[in-house]
Amino acid sequence: MNSNSDLDALRAWQQKFYRGIFDPSEDHVQQACTDVVASETLSAKARLEIYRNSILGGITTALMGIYPVCVKLVGEVYFTQMVSGYLRQHPSSSPDVGGYGEFLADYLTDFIASNRSANELIYLPDVARLEWLWHKAFNASETVKNIFPLAELANVLEDDQGDIRFVLDPSVAVMTSLYPIHKIWQLNQDDASSEGHAESIHLDEGRMNLSIRRRSDYGMVIDLISVDEYQFLFAISDNNTFAEIAVLEYEASINDLLANALQSGLIIGFQLSS
Numbered sequence: 023m024n025s026n027s028d029l030d031a032l033r034a035w036q037q038k039f040y041r042g043i044f045d046p047s048e049d050h051v052q053q054a055c056t057d058v059v060a061s062e063t064l065s066a067k068a069r070l071e072i073y074r075n076s077i078l079g080g081i082t083t084a085l086m087g088i089y090p091v092c093v094k095l096v097g098e099v100y101f102t103q104m105v106s107g108y109l110r111q112h113p114s115s116s117p118d119v120g121g122y123g124e125f126l127a128d129y130l131t132d133f134i135a136s137n138r139s140a141n142e143l144i145y146l147p148d149v150a151r152l153e154w155l156w157h158k159a160f161n162a163s164e165t166v167k168n169i170f171p172l173a174e175l176a177n178v179l180e181d182d183q184g185d186i187r188f189v190l191d192p193s194v195a196v197m198t199s200l201y202p203i204h205k206i207w208q209l210n211q212d213d214a215s216s217e218g219h220a221e222s223i224h225l226d227e228g229r230m231n232l233s234i235r236r237r238s239d240y241g242m243v244i245d246l247i248s249v250d251e252y253q254f255l256f257a258i259s260d261n262n263t264f265a266e267i268a269v270l271e272y273e274a275s276i277n278d279l280l281a282n283a284l285q286s287g288l289i290i291g292f293q294l295s296s
Contacts, residue, residue: 042070043077044113078109084119089126089153091210092146104133104140120161127151145201145225152203152244155195155234160242162193169291172284178294184265185295188258188280193236194288196247196255202227204244235288250274255288263295 035057041047042054055066064072082102086093093101108129114122127150134140134147169189178186205223231252233245247255250272257267268276283289 040113044110078106081109081114081119081122085123085126088120088123088157089150091153091207092150094210095146095149095206096143104130107133120157123154123157127154145199145203145206148197148199148201148203149206151197151199152207152232152234155197156242156244159193159195159234159236160240162191162236164192166192166291169293171291172289175292182294184263184268186264187261187293187295188264188283188289189291189293190255190258190288191235191290193234194255194259195234196232196252196259197234198229198231198252200229201225202230204230204232204246207244233288248274250279251282254279255283258283258289 038050038053039057041050051067051070055070058066058070060066060069082105085105085108086098086101089101096104105126108126111129112125127147130143130147130150134143166189175186202223202225209223231247231249233243233247233251233255235243235245237243253270253272254267254276257270272279280289
């Protein structure tokens with residue numbers, strides 16, 4: 023066979039084996055087992071089952087490590103059952119399991135909407151979003167290439183100031199939620215004291231705007247921020263120019279918003295639109 027035929031055959035085999043692992047219908051298992059050698063004590067199907075349990079168990083363990091608060095809220099058994107569909111819909115495509123789980127929050131939204139018994143967990147997808155941003159923040163790069171240091175702002179010509187694109191610390195992210203997920207998250211930390219917290223958490227407290235970041239000492243911070251701060255930081259993260267950001271509606275002064283972001287270290291540099 024030529025190299026293209028070899029690659030096509032390999033892809034076909036990988037797809038067949040993948041379906042046998044992640045979508046184990048009787049037909050898919052049978053197809054996958056044609057390339058699994060049986061032993062004296064184990065059939066091809068039994069050997070495939072062992073491999074499937076190992077793969078799915080490892081991925082589920084990785085998810086538990088990324089989403090420990092979600093696990094604590096629903097328990098390991100329920101969490102494992104709940105994410106079984108996620109493993110089928112979003113199989114890992116990277117050798118780094120630390121990057122797995124990006125779409126779990128969206129999956130949980132659909133799962134809760136379609137399972138009446140899970141309706142009371144309506145806040146869980148946003149908890150998952152917070153945990154994913156926490157995970158990304160902790161593992162974020164420490165540097166950003168091709169940016170001007172903030173000291174160079176004084177050298178930007180007045181006509182060019184509208185073309186400034188501010189750059190956030192790589193660990194910074196913002197999110198909004200209808201639920202007090204920062205309180206739920208805090209209450210479910212291993213070192214959290216439960217005194218006074220349970221009574222203070224009400225799901226109808228109103229929209230919460232949060233920023234998540236990693237400090238220089240690798241300590242992690244979740245801050246409650248204003249609507250203005252959320253809009254301002256989101257616009258920066260969305261790669262808007264300063265001219266585009268300046269025309270947004272704020273209650274606070276945009277100069278104050280910018281000064282606070284600079285002083286707190288949320289903004290680390292800038293670029294100029296070409």
